[in-house]
Amino acid sequence: MRVMNVRRAVVLVAALFAGLIPFSTLSKAQTWPQRPIKFIIPFGPGAGADIGARLIQDKLSARWGQPVVIDNRPGGDSMVAIQAFLSANDDHTFLWGPSGNFTVHPFIHQKLPYDPADIVPIARFSNTILAVGVPASMNINTVKDFVARAKGSSLDGTAVPGITDFAFDYFAKTEGLNIAKIPYRNTVQAATDLAEARIHVYASSYAILRPLTEAGRIKVLALMGRERVSTLPDIPSCIEAGYPALEMEGLVGLFGIKDMPKALRDRIAADVIAVSNDPEIEKKLLATAQVPNRGGADEFAAAIKRQKEQIAKIAAAVGIKPKQ
Numbered sequence: 001m002r003v004m005n006v007r008r009a010v011v012l013v014a015a016l017f018a019g020l021i022p023f024s025t026l027s028k029a030q031t032w033p034q035r036p037i038k039f040i041i042p043f044g045p046g047a048g049a050d051i052g053a054r055l056i057q058d059k060l061s062a063r064w065g066q067p068v069v070i071d072n073r074p075g076g077d078s079m080v081a082i083q084a085f086l087s088a089n090d091d092h093t094f095l096w097g098p099s100g101n102f103t104v105h106p107f108i109h110q111k112l113p114y115d116p117a118d119i120v121p122i123a124r125f126s127n128t129i130l131a132v133g134v135p136a137s138m139n140i141n142t143v144k145d146f147v148a149r150a151k152g153s154s155l156d157g158t159a160v161p162g163i164t165d166f167a168f169d170y171f172a173k174t175e176g177l178n179i180a181k182i183p184y185r186n187t188v189q190a191a192t193d194l195a196e197a198r199i200h201v202y203a204s205s206y207a208i209l210r211p212l213t214e215a216g217r218i219k220v221l222a223l224m225g226r227e228r229v230s231t232l233p234d235i236p237s238c239i240e241a242g243y244p245a246l247e248m249e250g251l252v253g254l255f256g257i258k259d260m261p262k263a264l265r266d267r268i269a270a271d272v273i274a275v276s277n278d279p280e281i282e283k284k285l286l287a288t289a290q291v292p293n294r295g296g297a298d299e300f301a302a303a304i305k306r307q308k309e310q311i312a313k314i315a316a317a318v319g320i321k322p323k324q
Helices: 002-018 023-031 048-064 076-088 143-150 163-175 187-195 206-214 262-276 279-287 297-318
Strands: 037-041 068-072 093-098 119-128 130-135 155-159 179-181 201-205 218-223 250-257 290-295
Touching: 037 048, 037 076, 048 068, 048 093, 048 119, 048 250, 048 262, 048 279, 048 290, 076 093, 076 119, 093 119, 119 262, 119 297, 130 163, 130 187, 130 206, 143 218, 155 163, 163 201, 163 297, 187 201, 187 206, 187 218, 201 206, 206 218, 250 262, 250 290, 250 297, 262 290, 262 297, 279 290, 290 297
Parallel strands: 037 068, 037 093, 155 179, 155 201
Antiparallel strands: 093 250, 119 250, 119 290, 130 201, 130 218
């Protein structure tokens, strides 16, 4: 046993001196953090992503031995938060939020003040539940019924800007629906107008639709994720409903700077996953219309790659060209 330990030590030292495992990388992963950690969030307090970060804030502080500070930077289509994160260029400052905030940016902004490649996935945390709803007064119960009603009719609708809007436009295009899009600054007002049948369809987070859905004034036809949600057993996924064009995942997680050593990224990801693996946290996430979806850097990166490819496919189908 002693011989084996000596051999391992010799191999490790040789690897270090050969440059296979840089001293700085090993040291950084072992000694981090040296000061408070900041999570910059592109939404105000109370938003789904903000709630998720705060659910694990204290557990991460205890695990890391340093305070974890939540810094809310809403506005500018998430540009304010992204630029604050990248300007820090610091391995103690992170971006926490949905990947959808920046996967659509190259298609909707003429000139980006940042390079998307500088935002590196570290840990996947949850999926925001996205949904499509109609006024309960329309007496429509399925997506199929809505498509039948919408064809040949003049209907108004809206969708939350970003990935939700892209998916809804793709659905309308594939089904040959001519729905007049009504722009809203206030997503809650859109839900109120939906309940009053001032608009006829709304694609958004389920959290926005839920109060008026539970009041019986909005009917949610389908969820936009690939699978049914355990806490909403009566609402099918869009895949189950037969309309895969509506599918879109609301990926939420932690992002770091591109120069962060992989060993440190992996260690941080493992810590986020470990503290998130808690039934109480899962229960609270589900109560705020989010689904636990833990994963490391590679899993998160793969999911974001799929989302980017999906956005590019949608953009091509609906005639949106990249502006970058």
